[in-house]
Amino acid sequence: MSRAKTTQTPPPRATIRDVASAAKTGKTSVSRYLNGEQHLLSDALKERIERAIALLDYQPSQMARSLKSGQTRLIGLIIADITNPYSVEVMRGVEAACRQQGLTLLVCNTNNELNQEKHYLQLLSSYRVDGIVINAVGMREDAISALQQSPVPMVLIDRKVNNFSCDVIGLNNVDATRTVTQHLLQQGFEAILFLSEPMTINTRLVRLHTFLQEMQHQPHKFAAQGEVELSDSQGLETLLRDFADRYADKRRAVISVNGALTLVIARAMRRIGMVWGKDIGLLGFDDLEWAELAGVGITTLKQPTYDMGYAALEQLVTRIQGSNEPIQEHAFPGELIVRGSTTLA
Amino acid sequence: MSRAKTTQTPPPRATIRDVASAAKTGKTSVSRYLNGEQHLLSDALKERIERAIALLDYQPSQMARSLKSGQTRLIGLIIADITNPYSVEVMRGVEAACRQQGLTLLVCNTNNELNQEKHYLQLLSSYRVDGIVINAVGMREDAISALQQSPVPMVLIDRKVNNFSCDVIGLNNVDATRTVTQHLLQQGFEAILFLSEPMTINTRLVRLHTFLQEMQHQPHKFAAQGEVELSDSQGLETLLRDFADRYADKRRAVISVNGALTLVIARAMRRIGMVWGKDIGLLGFDDLEWAELAGVGITTLKQPTYDMGYAALEQLVTRIQGSNEPIQEHAFPGELIVRGSTTLA
């Protein structure tokens, strides 16, 4: 019966005190040993401590350390949609930078839900993370109240939040949208439909406005716009058909505001037998790993997502270290990758 | 100058003591208030505490709590390759389950590097996570030594590790591989090439062995196998060409051992002008969001990844709660999704 008990209760983790007594010394010396102040210890003592640590498989508790020091060396990353390859690349960048700085990443996925975002913000705060990188759900004020209070340094990725002043890392949306629009015009497209998910996000608005602005200068060209939920495939098909009908005699193209939408648009086109690169042009923000495999290929505007994540963390670290420089907005350039979908035969 | 100082030193977070004194009471009452023992407090006191908390924007420190209780309510998830959509879905499942259980997820990406894995294992342990879900890098013994020691409950996802007894959640690889092989045979394919990344992972081995075994029973059919690194596009092209040449007069098909490889194979086929669904059959483990868009579509064996992640966490929780039941190996069924690539015209 004592056996059962032994199995059930795992041996409690060794503490610094255990190590100390095993090494026949005090906690202080062990602590010193751990914190690189080894030059203060006699070789004999070092020896003993080393052995005791190995013997007990001792690992200092970060919890206790953090409690004492007030620094957790934990970074929170809040991502709106981890399903999105864009987010995954950002995450990889942030993570790489964290590793390089000896920080640990706490990743949270809000699934594009505002209350999840609030929940995680509070959670991270209660764990006393040293800083937060956040890809916000929206730009409305809901989340801000919670944000603005917090004394935790933050950096926004991609999406700005109204009335909330904070460093932002993102794409140079204006330049990128101009590039994209000009490319389509140069390829001879005459009617362009800008498709977007709901305009609840700053980035989407900027892209749309820039697009419309670019098109204004064009005398005999036509700009159209549509808004769809990712799940509304019916609505999307209708939108596409209407566009094709209205500009039946023009060379037509569609711009997709982001990668997730591009996938949905491509599927819809498939279903209604509209072939990109032949019946219609297609261009999407965000590069896609399968872009070259889909029919004749899909032209994309690639963002340096990994670098953006990396840069976001670096910026965050300067804030953590107490930097008081004015708010930064770092805009990265995009890269147009031309494929078959925008080079009509 | 006092202004500068104020800006630089953010107001220290309120502690339970601050709340207590603001509410003119002791820490205990505040603690009780926080821990749902409100029925023990007088309405007047509750009132005051509530106000004090709101006023100071007080949030209890999880660090201190964990230190006291010995439980962090933190779960570690170690993922071999976060780039892989498979992993992302697993993560989403684990995360959903965590949320449902009031646990917080610490996600680590090992990038398929063994030393990263070891590093993170130790890190999670030093943060005293309550449990770990791990998608191991390999099945060699290197990492195990570190693993086996640990008193932290663990659950493996997808990949088993030799000599390490631990619950495992994964696909029913035998059944799935049979399904896949039989499907190709029924479609009239006569020569089948099984392509895999290096055989460093248990799952891949099982799939290969099952495939070979299934093919043994087939009199006039031919089984071939190849091993490639994802980055070795040259080698892959050669492999595909050789296969096509050797079985020039047979109906040929390729099985890809996982989603990442399927992408690479599809690209290689594109480059050498080999058209799936026409020149050759193609079938891959793991469903891909773009599978229907690539040419005539690619047949896949879909895994219930989200559910697997969810189940993994649930299993982990039973262990955390002290369950001593024998090691479980939960194998989920796969689902064959037939598309154009395996229905030769």
Next chain:
DNA sequence: CTGTTAGCGCCTTCAC
């Protein structure tokens, strides 16, 4: 019903 007290594991003066 409420407050006082003693640690959780660690680091850090401060003495020896």
Next chain:
DNA sequence: GTGAAGGCGCTAACAG
């Protein structure tokens, strides 16, 4: 060189 003592923020006896 080394160790003892106090406290980080919190919870849980144990008194009142």
